[in-house]
Amino acid sequence: MLERCRGLRCWVVAICAVLASATTCGDQPAGSGFLALVGGTLIDGSGAEPVPDATIVIRAERILYAGPADAIELPTAAAVLDVHGRTVLPGFINSHVHGALSVPRLEAWAWAGVTTVRDLGCSPAALAPFRAANPPDPLRARLVAAGPLITVSGGYPIVPFGGGWTTTISSEEEARTVAEDILDGGADLLKLALETGTVFGLTIPVMSPQQAAMLVRVAHGRGTLASAHVTSVVDLELALSSGVDEIAHMVVDREIPDSLLQQVVAADIRWVPTLELWQCAGLEAMAVHNLGRFLAAGGTVALGTDYQGYACSWDGGMPMTEIELMTEAGMTAMEIIVAATRNAAGACNLERDLGTVGKGMVADLIVLDQDPLEDLHALEQVRLVIHDGTVIRNELPTWQGPSPRRPTRRVRPGSGGP
Numbered sequence: 381m382l383e384r385c386r387g388l389r390c391w392v393v394a395i396c397a398v399l400a401s402a403t404t405c406g407d408q409p410a411g412s413g414f415l416a417l418v419g420g421t422l423i424d425g426s427g428a429e430p431v432p433d434a435t436i437v438i439r440a441e442r443i444l445y446a447g448p449a450d451a452i453e454l455p456t457a458a459a460v461l462d463v464h465g466r467t468v469l470p471g472f473i474n475s476h477v478h479g480a481l482s483v484p485r486l487e488a489w490a491w492a493g494v495t496t497v498r499d500l501g502c503s504p505a506a507l508a509p510f511r512a513a514n515p516p517d518p519l520r521a522r523l524v525a526a527g528p529l530i531t532v533s534g535g536y537p538i539v540p541f542g543g544g545w546t547t548t549i550s551s552e553e554e555a556r557t558v559a560e561d562i563l564d565g566g567a568d569l570l571k572l573a574l575e576t577g578t579v580f581g582l583t584i585p586v587m588s589p590q591q592a593a594m595l596v597r598v599a600h601g602r603g604t605l606a607s608a609h610v611t612s613v614v615d616l617e618l619a620l621s622s623g624v625d626e627i628a629h630m631v632v633d634r635e636i637p638d639s640l641l642q643q644v645v646a647a648d649i650r651w652v653p654t655l656e657l658w659q660c661a662g663l664e665a666m667a668v669h670n671l672g673r674f675l676a677a678g679g680t681v682a683l684g685t686d687y688q689g690y691a692c693s694w695d696g697g698m699p700m701t702e703i704e705l706m707t708e709a710g711m712t713a714m715e716i717i718v719a720a721t722r723n724a725a726g727a728c729n730l731e732r733d734l735g736t737v738g739k740g741m742v743a744d745l746i747v748l749d750q751d752p753l754e755d756l757h758a759l760e761q762v763r764l765v766i767h768d769g770t771v772i773r774n775e776l777p778t779w780q781g782p783s784p785r786r787p788t789r790r791v792r793p794g795s796g797g798p
Contacts, residue, residue, distance in 0.1 A: 414439050414455050415769070419464030420747060422446060425721035425736040427714060430753070436468060438743040441769035446737045461764070461776065463747050469717065470737050471495030471744030471767060472759075473724035474699055476628055476652045476684025478502065478545070481510040485696065486520035491773055492697030493746040493762040498524040498684070498728050500571050500607060500628060501537075501545040508566045518770035522744075524728045526607065527567030530558060530595060535585050536575035536609065546573070555591045559598035569605045569729060570595055571628070574619050578612035578633045579663070586615075592622035599625075605729050607652075616640055619649075626650045626727060629686070630667040632658060641677040650727055652684035655705035660692035664705060671709040681711070682727040683720040698759050713753045743769040747776070 415438045422434035424446065435452055437445040445452050454460070473496040479485065480499035489497055507525050516522065528547045531538060538546055547562070549555045559570055572595055577584030587595075592608075599606040607626040608619040612633040619627060620643050627644070630653040644651070651674055658667035675681065685702045687694045695701050699720075706716050725735025733742045747764035765773040 414444070414458040415461070415771075416454050416458045417461045417463050417468060417745070417747070418449060418454075419462055420466045420468040421751065422737060423467060423469045423714075423717060423753070424738060425470040425718060426738075427718045427722070430467075434468065436737060436743075436745065438766070438769050441742055443737060443739060443741050443743050445739060463764070463776065465749075466763065466776075467748045467751050467758070468737070469746050469748070469752070470721040470735055471746055471765070472698065472720045473683070473728065473735065474498070474685055474687065474720075475682045475724040475727040476500050476654055476689075477687035479688035480521075480523055480525070481506055483514055483520060486523065488696055489521035490519060490765065490767055493759070493765050494521055494698060495744040495746075495765070495767045496522040496524065496725070496728060496730070496734060497687075498526070498568075498724075500526045500684075500686075501529045501689070502527065503544060504528040504547055504562070504565070511566060516768075518767040518772050522734075522767075524568045524730070525566075526569050526571040527562045527565060529571050529573045529609065530555075530562070530587075531573040532585050532587050532591075535587070536573045536577070539577070539584050540580055540582065549587060549591055549595075552590050552594045555587070555594040556598055559595050560602075563598070563602050563604065569607060570599045572596075572606060572608045572619075572622070572624065574608045574610055574615045574622075576612060576614050576618075578614065586618065589618060589621045592618065592624075596623045596625075603729075605727075607727075613637070613640065616644075620644065620647065623647075624649065626652060626682075628652050628684070629654050630658060631670050632663040632666045634666070636670050636673060638677075641674055641679070644674070645678050648680070650680045650682050650723065652682045652727060653706075653709075654684055654686040654689075654702075655709070656695065656699065656701045657686035657690055657692065659701065659705060660690055668705060668709045671706070675710060675715075680723055680726075681706075681715075681719045682723040683716070684724070684727070698762070700757070700760060703756055703759070707756065713756050716756065717752065 417436040422431040433449045435449040472494045475498045477497045480497050531546050596606040605625040607628050608624040610616050610619050610627045653671045658664040685699045722735040725731045745766040748758045749761050750758035752758040763775045
């Protein structure tokens with residue numbers, strides 16, 4: 381078996397193929413392979429209190445157990461990673477990026493502990509060929525993608541930026557067929573451009589409420605989500621009338637009326653505020669202010685930056701600029717962690733598999749030297765990354781197994797790659 385295997389996952393399976401049955405990890409058959417993290421403090425992504433002296437048991441790509449050490453007996457020959465004095469969290473998720481159809485960028489995100497990214501606008505001709513040429517690999521961040529932005533002729537972002545990421549509609553029937561074509565082409569969700577141009581000082585044509593609602597109905601009928609680009613109060617009103625699942629970007633033209641905030645919260649619409657974008661554009665004050673008001677109203681926030689969506693110098697690894705601005709909006713460290721894990725997994729329509737550390741979830745984990753609840757900058761010191769159950773980065777002194785898999789070409793995490 382060892383001769384036929386490459387990479388840590390195969391090594392774990394091969395070594396553990398001789399283990400006795402481990403009924404303390406559940407009803408596992410003899411010959412199952414296990415990897416265990418022991419002794420760390422677990423922040424599971426749900427918002428629950430941290431679990432000190434936690435144990436996490438992994439088999440293949442799934443978590444079998446995550447909780448107090450005294451509630452489980454490890455298989456006697458399991459591969460063990462000692463993480464005493466460190467903090468274990470779910471892999472982070474950046475739920476709003478562009479330019480993710482790049483192996484170096486996906487590798488850089490994964491290395492930094494951002495194990496999933498969601499591209500909310502890419503060329504309609506590029507997504508399927510990229511996926512065909514680059515099947516999922518633990519070395520790369522998991523890619524969720526919306527395909528092109530859906531707009532109208534002369535709409536955003538054709539005006540003012542050009543139409544490379546877009547496809548257009550002109551009727552309800554065309555909205556239906558375009559949405560179905562995008563999803564049939566491999567997109568994971570739909571992205572609606574509901575931008576009337578206020579923040580640009582322009583009047584930009586936008587789809588009708590009926591067209592927007594048709595796009596949402598198609599997405600929901602296919603078991604997926606519809607995200608709406610919104611930057612002004614008028615745009616937000618259109619998004620609410622269409623029934624979208626999510627607002628991408630924050631309203632920055634003025635303070636959001638209380639009545640609209642209450643409608644967003646009542647409709648359980650998630651918000652991805654992309655504060656790093658607004659800082660780049662010099663509009664972060666209103667963005668931070670409106671995010672704080674949304675939080676005070678009881679809203680749900682997912683972390684997303686709009687990486688490569690504008691001419692900025694972006695955080696290409698751990699999104700620390702976004703995290704710092706979320707803090708300015710009044711979010712606690714735990715709220716930010718939840719926004720970057722459980723809530724961002726929901727934005728990816730993957731909350732049944734990702735975003736929290738628990739039995740049955742995919743083993744996407746990061747380990748830090750320090751407690752991020754005391755200082756969120758601890759997130760810049762990732763020591764271990766496990767993605768899909770595979771160790772892809774390990775800087776712990778206690779590891780006794782083979783070297784983890786590494787990218788063939790390293791990219792500085794902050795650069796985002798070429």
